[in-house]
Amino acid sequence: KQEVTQIPAALSVPEGENLVLNCSFTDSAIYNLQWFRQDPGKGLTSLLLIQSSQREQTSGRLNASLDKSSGRSTLYIAASQPGDSATYLCAAPNSGNTPLVFGKGTRLSVIA
Amino acid sequence: EADIYQTPRYLVIGTGKKITLECSQTMGHDKMYWYQQDPGMELHLIHYSYGVNSTEKGDLSSESTVSRIRTEHFPLTLESARPSHTSQYLCASSDRVSNQPQHFGDGTRLSIL
Numbered sequence: 001k002q003e004v005t006q007i008p009a010a011l012s013v014p015e016g017e018n019l020v021l022n023c024s025f026t027d028s029a030i031y032n033l034q035w036f037r038q039d040p041g042k043g044l045t046s047l048l049l050i051q052s053s054q055r056e057q058t059s060g061r062l063n064a065s066l067d068k069s070s071g072r073s074t075l076y077i078a079a080s081q082p083g084d085s086a087t088y089l090c091a092a093p094n095s096g097n098t099p100l101v102f103g104k105g106t107r108l109s110v111i112a
Numbered sequence: 113e114a115d116i117y118q119t120p121r122y123l124v125i126g127t128g129k130k131i132t133l134e135c136s137q138t139m140g141h142d143k144m145y146w147y148q149q150d151p152g153m154e155l156h157l158i159h160y161s162y163g164v165n166s167t168e169k170g171d172l173s174s175e176s177t178v179s180r181i182r183t184e185h186f187p188l189t190l191e192s193a194r195p196s197h198t199s200q201y202l203c204a205s206s207d208r209v210s211n212q213p214q215h216f217g218d219g220t221r222l223s224i225l
Binding site (some may be wrong): 001004032034041042043045046047089091092093094099100101102103104105 | 116118145148152153154155156157160166171202204212213214215216217218219221
């Protein structure tokens with residue numbers, strides 16, 4: 001059964017810093033991996049989807065990498081802004097093409 | 113902006129009541145999902161559907177039931193609510209070839225007294 005772990009649980013940085021959020025997963029034969037953002041009291045917004053054949057995906061200031069052999073993914077946020085403050089969730093399928101297993105998330109605070 | 117709607121947003125109700133949480137999407141997506149999330153914890157899949165008249169249980173055992181009579185509608189029902197059902201319930205949908213959720217609703221925060 002897939003297990004997804006995210007560290008750190010919380011992170012506070014000053015505005016403008018570049019930062020990295022970490023995600024590890026136990027089953028390296030993953031179909032794909034997703035990063036989501038969750039704002040307080042809201043649902044999730046899909047940020048980046050990396051297929052198993054890909055090494056990274058980029059969207060604006062966000063870059064997500066995938067290393068299946070080590071069971072790790074990172075989300076890089078460049079030039080952080082207060083509007084980036086949210087909880088960031090990493091998720092991967094339990095096995096093959098099945099619904100997602102989520103990590104507990106990293107709660108990010110960007111201080112102006 | 114995703115067109116997936118959940119009602120009610122908040123519900124406080126007494127033990128033993130029958131509850132239905134509504135989820136509707138206007139995007140014509142075949143795949144829909146229900147997740148349960150306790151504060152500060154990960155999401156757990158409780159039910160999913162890949163199309164009309166198709167429903168499956170997720171990884172987390174749940175006393176709730178679901179139905180999928182229409183593509184756009186995926187309600188979740190608790191026949192007799194208990195305090196242990198207190199949680200946030202998130203609905204999602206997808207039209208991706210991959211069987212993963214794509215759009216999420218804002219959730220229903222349920223409190224059972």
